Amino acid sequence: MDYIDLQPMRAVRGTVRLPGSKSISNRTLLLAALARGRTVLRDLLDSDDTRHMLTALRALGVRCEDAGPGAVAVHGVSGAFPVKQAELFLGNAGTAVRPLTAVLALCGGEYRIDGVARMHERPIGDLVDALRQLGASIDYLGNPGFPPLAIHAGALQPRSEVSIRGSVSSQYLSGLLMALPLLGAQTVVRVDGELISKPYVEITLNALRQFGVVVERDGWTSFTVPAGTGYASPGELHVEGDASSASYFLAAGAISGLSGGGPVRVEGVGRHSTQGDVRFVEALVQMGAAISMDDHWIEATAGAAAKKNGSLRAVDLDCNHIPDAAMTLAIAALFADGTTTLRNIASWRVKETDRLAAMAKELAKLGATVEEGADYLRITPPVQWQPAAIDTYDDHRMAMCFSLAALGGVVVRINDPGCVAKTYPEYFAVLAGIVAGAA
Numbered sequence: 001m002d003y004i005d006l007q008p009m010r011a012v013r014g015t016v017r018l019p020g021s022k023s024i025s026n027r028t029l030l031l032a033a034l035a036r037g038r039t040v041l042r043d044l045l046d047s048d049d050t051r052h053m054l055t056a057l058r059a060l061g062v063r064c065e066d067a068g069p070g071a072v073a074v075h076g077v078s079g080a081f082p083v084k085q086a087e088l089f090l091g092n093a094g095t096a097v098r099p100l101t102a103v104l105a106l107c108g109g110e111y112r113i114d115g116v117a118r119m120h121e122r123p124i125g126d127l128v129d130a131l132r133q134l135g136a137s138i139d140y141l142g143n144p145g146f147p148p149l150a151i152h153a154g155a156l157q158p159r160s161e162v163s164i165r166g167s168v169s170s171q172y173l174s175g176l177l178m179a180l181p182l183l184g185a186q187t188v189v190r191v192d193g194e195l196i197s198k199p200y201v202e203i204t205l206n207a208l209r210q211f212g213v214v215v216e217r218d219g220w221t222s223f224t225v226p227a228g229t230g231y232a233s234p235g236e237l238h239v240e241g242d243a244s245s246a247s248y249f250l251a252a253g254a255i256s257g258l259s260g261g262g263p264v265r266v267e268g269v270g271r272h273s274t275q276g277d278v279r280f281v282e283a284l285v286q287m288g289a290a291i292s293m294d295d296h297w298i299e300a301t302a303g304a305a306a307k308k309n310g311s312l313r314a315v316d317l318d319c320n321h322i323p324d325a326a327m328t329l330a331i332a333a334l335f336a337d338g339t340t341t342l343r344n345i346a347s348w349r350v351k352e353t354d355r356l357a358a359m360a361k362e363l364a365k366l367g368a369t370v371e372e373g374a375d376y377l378r379i380t381p382p383v384q385w386q387p388a389a390i391d392t393y394d395d396h397r398m399a400m401c402f403s404l405a406a407l408g409g410v411v412v413r414i415n416d417p418g419c420v421a422k423t424y425p426e427y428f429a430v431l432a433g434i435v436a437g438a439a
Contacts, residue, residue: 003389004417004428006406011261012252014434018241018268020045020070021275022423023200025239026053026095027207030103030178032074033062033081035211037233042071043268044239048422049093056088056100079182079230084109084153092116092352092394092422097147098127098171102179104151105136112141114148118394121146122350127172130164134183158185166195166220168350173223174204180225181213189223196347197323199276206274210234241268243277245424247328248400249434250281250300254289255335255407257302258310261436263292265299280325287312287332314338323347327397330359331404333379334368346375352422353393362390362398366405366412382408389413396422403431 025045030053032039044050054064054072061082063075081104090096092115101124104111125145128138137154140146162180166173173191180187195201198220205215212232216224246266253264269278271293281291281298288306292299306312314336319326326342333340348355360372367382387410392398396419406412420427 001415002418003413003415006403006412006414008409008411009256009406009435011259011436012256012264012407012434013262013436015265015267016249016430016434018245018266019047019424019426020239021242022047022049022244023095023203023275024207025050026093027099027174027178027204028210028237028239029053029057029072029074030099031207031211031231032076032233033057034079034103034182035076035231035233036078037235038073038075039233040067040071040073040236042236042238043241044070044072045242045423046070047425048091049095052090052093053096056090056096059083059086059088076231076233081107081109085111087112088114090115090119092119094122094169094171098124098169099175099178101127101149101151102131102175103182105131105138105154106134106156106179106182108153108156109151110153111151112148113151118352119147123168124149124172126165126168127175130162130172130176133162134159156183158183159187161188161190163190163192165193166191167193168196169347170195170197170200173201177204177208177215177223177225181208181228181230184227184229186227187225189225191221195220196320197276199279199321202276203274210237240273240275241266242423243269243273243275243280244324244397245400246298247277247280247325248404250284250298251328251332252404252407252434253300254284254287254302254312255332255404257290258306258312258335262301263299264301264434265297267297270295270297277322277325280322280328283315283317283322283329284332286315286317287336309337311335311337314340316341316343318344320344324397327355327359327401328404330363330377330379331401334363334366334381334405334408336381339378339380341376341378343376345377352395353398355395355398358393358395358398362388362402365390366408366410385410387411389415392416392419394419396420396424400424400427403428
């Protein structure tokens with residue numbers, strides 16, 4: 001098995017330029033493809049997930065051209081993909097599978113959507129049920145409720161109202177909202193149950209606005225997609241830096257600051273970010289970090305009290321609004337002064353792996369005491385840190401967040417480090433660039 005051994009890190013400090021947001025990159029790629037006109041997307045993330053989206057769009061007949069470093073020019077198809085029959089392999093990219101399923105179901109063609117084995121375990125039934133309300137014809141090719149899918153040219157029936165469950169993944173609602181403007185009719189989407197990961201829906205609504213579609217929402221229970229003529233290109237868009245990726249470096253700055261390291265600054269995301277994971281800094285502040293922010297950067301180190309105590313503060317947090325960045329909090333909890341509880345994270349179980357089970361198992365290897373609940377994780381720091389070989393479960397975020405455990409003064413082996421290519425291929429090189437010395 002491939003691995004990387006991270007030596008104990010005495011301190012980190014410096015500045016990191018973030019890669020583009022995965023969530024924004026894949027949303028804007030799809031909307032640019034569906035729009036009228038040519039769109040140049042700048043600072044686009046180059047990773048496995050965005051490559052899967054680009055490959056799929058090209059297979060559907062969309063012209064996507066290199067437009068310089070970190071930029072792609074997408075020639076929109078005005079809502080109708082030229083290719084009406086295609087088999088699309090989308091890896092483990094939920095931000096590609098869910099919205100493409102919705103869009104293709106309303107496009108009138110014969111398509112197959114597939115991915116890696118783990119994608120066959122990631123539910124999509126709530127989205128399929130909502131699309132079937134509109135007359136979409138979708139078959140499950142394996143287990144009901146899960147990919148792979150066969151999408152057929154159904155007898156579409158625009159409806160004034162559609163319902164969708166929101167308690168498993170916000171990507172279902174996002175995919176539906178991105179597809180509905182193709183029908184040209186006003187549609188009210190009602191959310192059944194509690195909508196999780198609301199900030200990711202905000203990213204979707206913002207992307208829709210940039211392409212000329214303004215969706216009105218009534219709280220988080222209903223969304224009105226207007227009648228119209230579809231999407232129009234804004235001409236050029238810059239993709240924000242990835243706020244989820246920022247969490248690793250900001251946490252590193254806070255942890256390292258406990259022993260004289262830090263600060264660490266991330267560039268490309270700031271106080272006006274449209275990404276919900278920027279609120280990770282609020283959790284860091286509760287744990288005792290000192291945060292500085294501008295419109296385009298965020299900086300973190302340990303606050304005065306944390307430096308004096310030599311530890312962060314243990315917290316009890318509802319993390320529903322920052323599901324990805326909350327994984328980084330689990331590592332920060334190893335450096336806290338007591339037991340930290342992360343709540344309302346049931347969505348971890350349907351991500352790239354069952355992250356609740358995986359985090360509990362791997363944290364224990366480092367010497368932590370961990371309690372895994374149905375939708376929570378309770379973490380007590382190690383009495384004595386243990387060097388560990390961390391399994392990553394083909395999950396990029398497992399690899400990146402556990403790299404910070406090397407700040408605990410032990411050697412940390414990260415198995416299958418190449419899994420970070422899903423969103424941040426250069427992660428380990430960038431981390432090495434801010435290491436100020438070995439312990």
